Amino acid sequence: MEFVLVLVVIAVLCLILGVKLSYLIFAAAALATLIIAASELLLTVFFIRLLFARKQKAEFSRIGKSPYNRFNVAYYNLGGEEYPNVFPEEGFLSSKLYRSGRVYTVFLSRNKKFVFDKFSCATCILGFILTAATAAAAVTILTKI
Numbered sequence: 001m002e003f004v005l006v007l008v009v010i011a012v013l014c015l016i017l018g019v020k021l022s023y024l025i026f027a028a029a030a031l032a033t034l035i036i037a038a039s040e041l042l043l044t045v046f047f048i049r050l051l052f053a054r055k056q057k058a059e060f061s062r063i064g065k066s067p068y069n070r071f072n073v074a075y076y077n078l079g080g081e082e083y084p085n086v087f088p089e090e091g092f093l094s095s096k097l098y099r100s101g102r103v104y105t106v107f108l109s110r111n112k113k114f115v116f117d118k119f120s121c122a123t124c125i126l127g128f129i130l131t132a133a134t135a136a137a138a139v140t141i142l143t144k145i
Contacts, residue, residue, distance in 0.1 A: 007031075011024055011028075026142075029138070029141070029142055030142065032138065033135070033138040033139065033142060036131060036134050036135045036138055037135055039127075039131050040128070040131040040132055040135050043124060043127045043128045043131055044128060046086065046124045047124050047125070047128045049086075049109055049110070049116075050107060050116050050120075050121060050124050050125075052109075052110050053107035053108055053109050053110065053115075053116055054107065054108050054110075055105060055106075055107055056078055056105070056106055056107070056108045056115075057078075057103055057104075057105060057106075058076035058077060058078040058083070058103070058104060058105075058106045058108075058115065059076065059077045059078075059101060059102070059103050059104075060074060060075075060076055060077075060098050060099060060100060060101070060102050060103075060104055061075045061076060061077045061082055061100070062074075062075050062100070063075070063089050063098060064084075066084055066088070067084060068084075069088075071088035071089075072088060072089050072091070073085045073086075073087070073088055073089055074089050074098050074117060076104065076106055076115050076117070078106070078108060078115070083106075083108065083112070083113070083114055083115045084114050084115070085114065085115055085116070085117050085119075085120055086109070086114045086115065086116055086120050087119070087120045087123055090119065097119065104117055104118065105118070106118075107121065
């Protein structure tokens with residue numbers, strides 16, 4: 001939220017100082033393209049890690065705080081050890097999506113620090129494809145301006 005407020009203040013100051021509106025629109029489009037490109041880079045890293053992960057059967061154990069960030073993640077038992085999911089859990093549907101004691105197919109990362117469940121796989125694959133399409137469209141639009 002603070003990020004948006006800072007952008008609005010900068011835009012208002014630029015308008016007061018006489019910067020043309022077309023320059024501000026181009027700068028906003030360039031910033032949006034940069035954010036999309038950063039998202040694509042992040043999703044590409046996770047997509048590559050998913051490609052090299054090993055398919056395993058694991059039992060869902062619980063939802064708890066991630067050891068790497070402040071979000072809640074799903075934990076899976078695999079071979080006597082508990083591994084966190086790579087992405088946060090879907091909070092509003094967690095009781096429907098994650099059932100205790102149920103065995104799921106997950107992908108264990110090479111470094112054995114986390115797993116990709118079916119929801120993480122969908123996020124990686126769909127996010128990678130849709131962000132690539134959005135980035136291509138943004139670049140095409142920016143080159144036409």
